[in-house]
Amino acid sequence: MSDLDxxxxxxxxxxxxxxxxxxxxxxxxxxxxxxEFHAGVKDGTLLALxxxxxxxxxxxxxxxxxxxxxxLRSIFxxxxxxxxxxxxxxxxxxxxxxxxxxxxxxxxxxxxxADDGSGVKEFxxxxxxxxxxxxxxxxxxxxxxxxxxxxxxxxxSPGIKVMSLDTLSAFHLRExxxxxxxxxxxxxxxxxxxxxxxxxxxxxxxxxxxxxGCVCLSKGNGEDELVMTVFFISESKLPxxxxxxxxxxxxxxxxxxxxxxIKIPVLTGSAEQLLQALTGGVAKVSxxxxxxxxxx
Numbered sequence: 402m403s404d405l406d407x408x409x410x411x412x413x414x415x416x417x418x419x420x421x422x423x424x425x426x427x428x429x430x431x432x433x434x435x436x437e438f439h440a441g442v443k444d445g446t447l448l449a450l451x452x453x454x455x456x457x458x459x460x461x462x463x464x465x466x467x468x469x470x471x472x473l474r475s476i477f478x479x480x481x482x483x484x485x486x487x488x489x490x491x492x493x494x495x496x497x498x499x500x501x502x503x504x505x506x507x508x509x510x511x512x513x514x515a516d517d518g519s520g521v522k523e524f525x526x527x528x529x530x531x532x533x534x535x536x537x538x539x540x541x542x543x544x545x546x547x548x549x550x551x552x553x554x555x556x557x558s559p560g561i562k563v564m565s566l567d568t569l570s571a572f573h574l575r576e577x578x579x580x581x582x583x584x585x586x587x588x589x590x591x592x593x594x595x596x597x598x599x600x601x602x603x604x605x606x607x608x609x610x611x612x613x614g615c616v617c618l619s620k621g622n623g624e625d626e627l628v629m630t631v632f633f634i635s636e637s638k639l640p641x642x643x644x645x646x647x648x649x650x651x652x653x654x655x656x657x658x659x660x661x662x663i664k665i666p667v668l669t670g671s672a673e674q675l676l677q678a679l680t681g682g683v684a685k686v687s688x689x690x691x692x693x694x695x696x697x
Contacts (some may be wrong), residue, residue, distance in 0.1 A: 403639060408593055416455070417453065417487065417490060417664075418452070418453040418454075419450055419451070419452050419453075419490065419494045420450070420451055421448075421449065421451075422434075422442055422450060422451045422461060423442065423445065423449070424442070424443040424444075425441060426451070427442055429451070429458050430451040430458045430461045431498065431602055432458075433451070433458060433459075433460060433477045433479065434449065434461050434463055434477070435463075435475055438475060441463075441465070442463065442622075445466070445651075447463050448464045448465070448523035449462065449464075449667050450491055450494055450498075451627065452490065452491055454486050454487075455683045456544075458479075459478065459479045459481075459482040459624075460477065460479065460482060460487045460491060461476070461477055461491075462475065462476045462477040462491040462492070463475040463476075464495060464510075466505065469507060469509070470507065470508065470509050470511050471495070471507050471509070471510045471511070471697075472492060472510075472511050472512065473495075473512040476491060476492070479511075487599060489524075489527075489528060492510075492528055495510070496510070496697060500697070507697060508696065508697060509694050509695060509696050510694070510695045511689060511692070511694045511695070512525065512530070512543055512692075512693045513535070513692050514691055514693070515539060515688035515690055515691075516688060516689045516691055517688045517689060518530065525693045528589035528695065529653060530694060530695045531693065531694050531695070532691050532692070532693045532694075533688075533692045533693075534689060534690075535690040535692055536668065536670060536690075537668050537669050537688050537689075538673065538677060538688065538689050538690065539664050539665065539667070539688035539689075539690075540555065540667055540684040540685060540686055540687065541664050541665070541667045541686075542662065542663045542665065542684045543661060543662055543683075544696065546683050547663075547667055549683055550650070550680045550681060550683045550684075551643075551680055551681035552642070552646040552647050552650070552680065553677070555643050555649060557643075557644045557648075558641075558643075558644055560608055560609075560640075561605050561606050561607070561608055561613070561640060561641060561644045562607045563604050563605070563607075563644055564609075565601060565603065565606055566603040566604060566615075566626070567601075567603070567615070569605060571604070572642070573607075573612070576612045577605050577612045577615050580612045580633075580635055581615065581633050584633070601652050601656050602617070602618040602627070602649065602652055602653065602657075603616065603617040603631070604616050604617075604645060604648050604649060604652075606641050606644060612635070612637050613634065613636050614633060614634040614635065614636070614641045614642065615631055615632075615633045615642050616631060616632050616645045616646065616648075616649050617629070618630070618649060618653070618663070621662075621664055624659065624660045625659060625660055626661070626664055627653065627657065627660050627662075627663050627664070628663075628664045628665075628666070629663065629664070629665045632645075637679065638667075639679070642675070644681055646679060
């Protein structure tokens, strides 16, 4: 979601047509809707609205009904059309649809989003959403700062063997997946396997032939970033995560010359403390998660 969208003078507002989006016109708005939502828009499990100005698709909104709540999943306005009240207009149309379909029993409109300074928080404040900061945050480590991280300055533990996941046997991959599942960890809900990892950027740690940790890096939204999609450890002691992170960092520096930042989602306070202990304060918060609710 993106668009800080305070209302300009009426004479500056574009002429807008707002229309439902479905399988018949999705291609027209596809660039404005994240790819992971396309299937839901096509089969009708997601509700989508699009805005057209002078025969140009300029904005799109995607929402999902969850019991008595309508969850806002995505809202995007093309850059050249921002600050023209378009995002607010789409929200208003969505609220009108909710009012017109009272039999659905929708009582609120909600959204969860990462506040990265793009103006989403201010936009939702402007509309009237009640907002709450969540524990989840995203930290960033510049690749140029990796050498200053605490985990890079510690000698790898000789009792821990780290191997790239793409070199492991099917047996050891199953062991890692089972260990992660037992602790309710996963890789986007999928078992760890050759089709779910980036070559040279995903590693498993073993002690006495037992899986004790795993780290996986995936491509981020930008060409210059990676995201840590898995960071699993079965021991509370620091040698395992220190060794895993050092191996991953060395691989990034060797194989990814175009990457300038690594992003690390953190879901709990204890995970945040561990990250600070591992990096020595080099990791900095880049995004904070918020929950927003508007009663309708």
